[in-house]
Amino acid sequence: MSAERENIVTELRDRALALGFSSFGVTHPDSRPDLAAKLRGALDQGWHAGMDWMEETGDRRKSPASLWPDVRSIIMLGANYGPAENPLPRLAEPGLANVSVYAQGRDYHEVIKGRLKELAGLLARRTGAEVKVFVDTAPVMEKPLAEAAGLGWQGKHSVLVSREAGSWLFLGAIFTTADLPADLPHPESCGTCTRCLDVCPTDAFPAPFRLDARKCLAYYSVEHKGQIPLEFRKPMGNRVFGCDDCLAVCPWNKFARQSHDDKLAARETVKSAPLADMLALDDAAFRAFFAQTPVKRLGSARFLRNCLVAAGNSGDAAYLPAVNRLLGHSSPLVRGMAVWALRQLAGEEAEARRADLIATEQDPDVKAEWIN
Structure with missing residues (x-):
């Protein structure tokens, strides 16, 4: 059974890369028992500002099993949307309506969700398991789960940092009742760097x-x-x-690959509006x-x-x-x-x-x- 599950994960990983994902990892719903306390602490501090939905969905957000009790494994996926150039110089162009890099192209929710559904369908066919897909529209704490699945680590700016995509990574999740082997979590690798904190205006x-x-x-x-x-x-x-400031100054960006995902590419009309x-x-x-x-x-x-x-x-x-x-x-x-x-x-x-x-x-x- 173990070899069979490994083969399924390998097939899923290969298919994910073919679909355009740049990162793939598996974790289990109990991999981050610290999430409930961290979420409660942030809400109590009021750090969610006017996003009342974070408080309203807190009980479901605090752990994957709270959202879906039957979940046994979580596949986390990342799509690189790294820009061709540093966006920060655009802040010095007052004649430009500056739109954040992630919003210059097609809505990533639509692109990523379609890919997740195809991958989840493959998993369901291979295992007979139930599946659910999420792309930033449900109470799922994607970034810490992606860290647990080995995709990268949450940087000091709270955004996931990847060795392959720097700070430019869209995340999606597949929850499943299938019991899949988990990847090792990625260690936090920011070191003493505070550039993302220092640049915040x-x-x-x-x-x-x-x-x-x-x-x-x-x-x-x-x-x-x-x-x-x-x-x-x-x-x-x-x-x-x-606002791209804290993402754009991350030193890991210089090691990252530029995105060549046509479906997530920036529209020049929006980029230079x-x-x-x-x-x-x-x-x-x-x-x-x-x-x-x-x-x-x-x-x-x-x-x-x-x-x-x-x-x-x-x-x-x-x-x-x-x-x-x-x-x-x-x-x-x-x-x-x-x-x-x-x-x-x-x-x-x-x-x-x-x-x-x-x-x-x-x-x-x-x-x-x-x-x-």
Whole structure:
């Protein structure tokens, strides 16, 4: 039986690589008994910010068996999405609407899930076992499980680091009732390096291996549903979706292979999108431009909110016509950030128009932008 299970794992590993996965490993559901306490500690500290779903799903998230009691083995898979170039220099281009590397191409959930289903189907046929697949949409703690399965280790920035892909790795999981031989866990290999902690523009890491989303630009530009808090607007720079800083400085990236996965490749139109063009998108144009990318899930109002922060940070008065137009947008999220951008780019003009604009504004949060 042992040899048969080894052969099944070998077949699965080979098929995973053929499907486009760059990493494969097996672990068991009880491999990380420390997860429940770590999760509870993070939730108690409030590090999940406004992501209430993390608290609501805490009981199922704390261990794989809590999510599915019948699980006996977990196959963890990684897909390399390493960029062709370091994305950090793009932060110095104020005319660019800077989108995080992971969101420049097709939505990885769709790509990875299809591959997982094919691989899980092979496992089910070979073993008769039940299978379930997960790609970042269920209460599964993928990163520590991937570490336990030997794919890499959680770095001090909390992201999984791989010798093959550096910090650029999408993760997926197959839960199964099959009893498969486990791989050895990967040792933590960050050493004394703190580059990912030091580069963070908002000091979002209270300690190594700990991330406080209440200070994270990726959280505010992607997950947060309200106005961007005042203290984080200047640090956002031209980041309109996500933040790559802590990933991009990881020294392991220089040993990593660039991704050549066509289905996960960046779209040049998204990668190099001019901020002026993005400010001009209405809802239909936004959905068309970002079709099949993770950015589309953000919605046009929150995207324009982020773009207006970038415009306000640009110091370029050429954006004023777009800013003035968006002062009349139907969404208070957009109007509020248009007020902020106007005050950044044309302080005297903004002050001259303050009384009239406040008088016609009904939303209290937008009014509050005039006194921040």
